[in-house]
Amino acid sequence: MNITEIGNSVVKDVQTRNHKSAAEKIQSLLDCNADLKEKWGAITRLAVTIGELEQAKAASQKFLELAPDEPRRIIQCAAILAEIRQADAAINMVLPLLEKSRTSDVLHFLGTVYTQVGQVELAEKYLTELLEKSPNSGISWLTLSAIHHFNEQEALFTQLNAIQNTQTKVPPYWFALGKACLDIGNEKLAFSHFKKANQLMKNTQYIPNQHRKFVDEIIENQNTQFFENITPTEKSDKADPIFIIGLPRSGTTLLQQMLSAHSKLNEGGELKCLTYPTSEVGQAHINNVNNLDSEEQKSLFDKFRTDYFYYLEQQIDSVLPCIDKSLDLNHHLGVITKSFPNAPIIRIIRDSKDTAWSCYRAFFNQGISWSYDLESIAEYFYHENRLSEHWSTLINKRILEISYEELVNNPTETLTKCLNYIGLTFENDMLSFYKKNSLIQTSSVKQARSPINTNSVNSAKPITEELKAFTNRYELLSK
Structure with a gap:
């Protein structure tokens, strides 16, 4: 294949979830310094999509080399760095542009990334300057x-x-x-x-029946036989992650930030390290793993574990356990149980009305279609909670459940409970988590940058009437 054909083939591989082939082809393009010109921008995005962050960084550099002094191109490449958790490098790439031109693009980028790393005063400075002009x-x-x-x-x-x-x-x-x-x-x-x-x-529609079917198939297939007959993978020398499960806006970011402030735990966030390999394999194959022989099962779960650390090491450089709060983890507790048999799993729950109200008012970067409508939020919560109940009946001893309300009302006691489960002891610095300025790339940035407080408890109470579409639908589904 010529270079153009290889580039087109990468797109096809990504679309068909053949991530290994896509990564090999992207690497071949990088190795031969292919003359892709502007298409290096598309290759960069494809590499990010499949979790090949080092390749994304290298491809974006090729894209930048086409016009290294062009401000818009610099910002595009810096945005890739910020997306792959290299926020400081992204800021340093863009700061020199201030000397040439304080454009809206430059000011917005700096305001956004300084927000992510907790430098709020600088973020406000650049954003207010921008808004004076635009x-x-x-x-x-x-x-x-x-x-x-x-x-x-x-x-x-x-x-x-x-x-x-x-x-x-x-x-x-x-x-x-x-x-x-x-x-x-x-x-x-x-x-x-x-x-x-x-x-x-509402440019995309949430289809409850599709979600219902998705959850039904997990419940039907990842059953007692799945957990009793399949041998977990053997633990490696790498520190198991700590998985935090919970609905969006239920306190997962807050809990992750507080745990990450412990001296023996690493940072974390929505790492997607399990998302990449499971999406490549496909949910149907995972659901049907009971049909594989024991060696095939072992190979699959070994792959998930190996791939997880491959993707993790591109994001976090540390031997300490990381805290993973990726959004789709509730779908993969079967995989987690088999691929990470010793990994702590903490589920955080929150009052459903408060959570729904918080989701409804959040602008999710990922564009979550169920969050645009109160009845859709009720449908989503119901099916995710059905799945949570399924896991609890099968692996309840593996899951520590806490509530958001417990965490904010009694933080020391609740964190101590979490740490006892993990095998660590409480540290007072965990209550000063908001001073650490670790990376936050979710809509919970404000709450996780503030001292612990109960301001969000019963937040839905003043708009009880307005939330009736949610409460009525949720109660009907739950009957």
């Missing part, structure tokens, strides 16, 4: 709203409200305005803005 930047208002507490007397609040007529079709703006109204205590007005934002976001 007051209609909805996405910049959203980024600022994640770290800024608005009040009615400040100029920023007035400025944000004044541009409503120019933002009628800009979802991030309405999420930002909703957050500002929450800050001033007007929950009902906030709800109306979040409702508008979510209506604008």
